[in-house]
Amino acid sequence: MPLYKTITPNSQTTVKIWKITETYQDLMESVTLKPESLERVLGMKSNIHQxxxxxxxxxxxxxGYQDSDLFYDANGKPHLSDGKHISITHSFQFSAVVVSDGCVGIDIExxxxxxxxxxxxxxxxxxEYLNKLETNYVNKLTxxxxxxxxxxxxxATPGLSFKDHCLVIPFGVDTDETVAxxxxxxxxxRYQIRFLEFEGFTCAYVVA
Structure with a gap:
C-alpha cells in the first residue's frame, strides 16, 4: 500500500498523499465503485487519469470511506456523506485527499x-516580488x-479568478507556510496556507 505521507495539521484535519505505483488493473481490483464512478473511470482515455x-x-x-460515501454538488465540489469536508487532487504519480471538520482545499502539481x-x-x-532569474523561480510559480x-x-464560487481575486503574500523557500x-x-x-515539496512536486493545502 503506497501511502506516501500522512500529515495532521490539527486534531480535526488529516492529509494523506498516495504515490501511484500500481497498475490500473491492480487499483481496479481492490476497490468497489458505484455505477456512475465505474462509468466515469471506464470512459477516461488516459491511463494516468484512470x-x-x-x-x-x-x-x-x-x-475509512467508500466510493459511495463521496458525492459532488452542482459546482463540482466533493462532499462526504457524514458531513465532513473533503478536497481531492492528483497529478501524474501522486494523489492526495484532505478531510476535515472545516472547509478545506488541496492541490498537487x-x-x-x-x-x-x-x-x-x-x-x-x-x-512584484518574484524574480525570474532565481534558480527556484519555477518552484515558486508552482x-x-x-x-x-x-x-x-x-x-468553490463560480467566477473566482486566480489572477484577479487570489493573492499570495511573499514567502521564502525555507518556509512551509504563507498567507493568502x-x-x-x-x-x-484571509487564509493560512501550508505547502511541501517532494520528488519534483509541490502540494499546498488550506483549512478554514
Whole structure:
C-alpha cells in the first residue's frame, strides 16, 4: 500500500498523499465503485487519469470511506456523506485527499518549466516580488499555483479568478507556510496556507 505521507495539521484535519505505483488493473481490483464512478473511470482515455481516479478511492478507504460515501454538488465540489469536508487532487504519480471538520482545499502539481509560459494567466500582484532569474523561480510559480488552486477548491464560487481575486503574500523557500487572500465582491478573506515539496512536486493545502 503506497501511502506516501500522512500529515495532521490539527486534531480535526488529516492529509494523506498516495504515490501511484500500481497498475490500473491492480487499483481496479481492490476497490468497489458505484455505477456512475465505474462509468466515469471506464470512459477516461488516459491511463494516468484512470490511475489517479482510482488511487483517490484507495485514499478514501485509508480514511475509512467508500466510493459511495463521496458525492459532488452542482459546482463540482466533493462532499462526504457524514458531513465532513473533503478536497481531492492528483497529478501524474501522486494523489492526495484532505478531510476535515472545516472547509478545506488541496492541490498537487508537478514542477515543470512550462509554467513560466502561463504565469501571466494566474499571477498579477505576485510578480512584484518574484524574480525570474532565481534558480527556484519555477518552484515558486508552482507553489503559487497550488495555493490559488487550493483556495479555489475551498471557496468553490463560480467566477473566482486566480489572477484577479487570489493573492499570495511573499514567502521564502525555507518556509512551509504563507498567507493568502481572496478579494472577491468587496469582501476579503484571509487564509493560512501550508505547502511541501517532494520528488519534483509541490502540494499546498488550506483549512478554514
Amino acid at each position: 490511475r489517479g481516479f482510482l488511487s483517490v478511492r484507495h485514499l478514501l478507504m485509508a480514511f 508537478k514542477q515543470r518549466e512550462k509554467i513560466r509560459v502561463i504565469a501571466h494567466k494566474f499571477i498579477e500582484y505576485e510578480f 507553489a503559487i499555483w497550488c495555493v490559488k488552486e487550493s483556495l479555489y477548491k475551498l471557496f 487572500w481572496i478579494d472577491y465582491k468587496e469582501k476579503k478573506y
